[in-house]
Amino acid sequence: MTTRSISALALLFVIGMSSIAAAQRPRREVQWVNPDIPKMPGLTHKVLESKALGHQVGYVVWTPPEMDTSGETRSPVIYFLHGAGGSEKSDAAGFASQVAGAIRGGKLPAAICVFPNGGMSGYRDDAETMIVDELIPLIDKDYPTQAKPSGRVICGFSMGGAGSVHLSLNHPDLFCGAGSWGGALSFRGSGEDSPLLAVAKQNADKLKANKYSLLTINGDQDRPDAFQPLKAIFDELGIEHRTIVLEDTNHNLGKYHEKTSGVMLTFLKNQLSMAGP
Structure with a gap:
């Protein structure tokens, strides 16, 4: 056997062992309850006994000081979904701080913010059931919310951005709008085979009845065409879908916040402005 053949075999061995190691590498363990949240006025960590998940799951709620605790005036709710590898505490203080500033500046109604823990689920299956059938009804029970679409x-980043689109299209009776930072219909490929395209057509009448609108923001280095197949469907159906592509932007929530926090909050305000007291 030649030296070249031995080197080739050695390379194949290394590649093979690397593949085996990757296959045997344990998946990232999900921590479903994370109570060590940042200290911030109005920010509270809570635990839900989830039948859907079969275990406890944490969530965070931020309430504005302007909230009417008497219940005479009902508050709108913003649900924010974290990205893969995050948890209920990941973006709670950061996003709630932006919402608080917008409320103080008169740029947003006194909205309650809710931060679920979706693990690594993509906000599908049992995690979807937990949010839709358990968490949302619980929030409407425990807080003076406007319990209507x-x-x-709902909005979020990365997996949470994609999850916001998924949940809002599949449950048009729950939300009047969704915003996505750095999300995608499919993180592999163009998304032209996404089941959400058929869901959008199926639920078009309900979406339009609730004056639903979608805002998707992606960086030019972060799947800039991620939602184009859905936008084409929305254009055909007459449903509002604004897409924004940011220059010199990769998959970084800080950059999205820095460049378009105001845009996202204005979008949310416009959707919630249709809500009555």
């Missing part, structure tokens, strides 16, 4: 919006 025009009083709820």
Whole structure:
């Protein structure tokens, strides 16, 4: 056997062992309850006994000081979904701080913010059931919310951005709008085979009845065409879908916040402005 053949065999051995190691590498363990949240006025960590998941799951709620605790005036709710590898505490203080600033500046109604823990689920299957059938009804029970589609919006980053689109299209009776930072219909490929395209057509009448609108923001280095197949469907159906592509932007939530926090919050305000007291 030649030296070249031995080197080739050695390379194949290394590649093979690397593949085996990757296959045997344990998946990232999900921590479903994370109570060590940052200290911030109005920010509270809570635990839900989830039948859907079969275990406890944490969530964070931020309430604005302007909230009417008497219940005479009902508050809209913003649900924010974290990205892969995050948890209920990941973006709670950062996003709630932006919402608080917008409320103080008169640029947003006194909205409650809710931060679920979706693990690594993509906000599908049992995690979807937990949010839709358990968490949202619990929030409406425990807080003076506007418990109707025009009083709820949902947004998020990465997996959470994709999850916001998924949940809002599949449950048009729950939300009047969704916003996505750095999300995608499919993280592999163009998304032209996404089941959400058929879902959008199926639920078009309900979406339009609730004056639903979608805002998707992607960087030019972060799947800039991620939602184009859905936008084409929305254009055909007459449903509003604004897409924004940011220059010199990769998959970084800080950059999205820095460049378009105001845009996202204005979008949410416009959707919630249709909600009555």
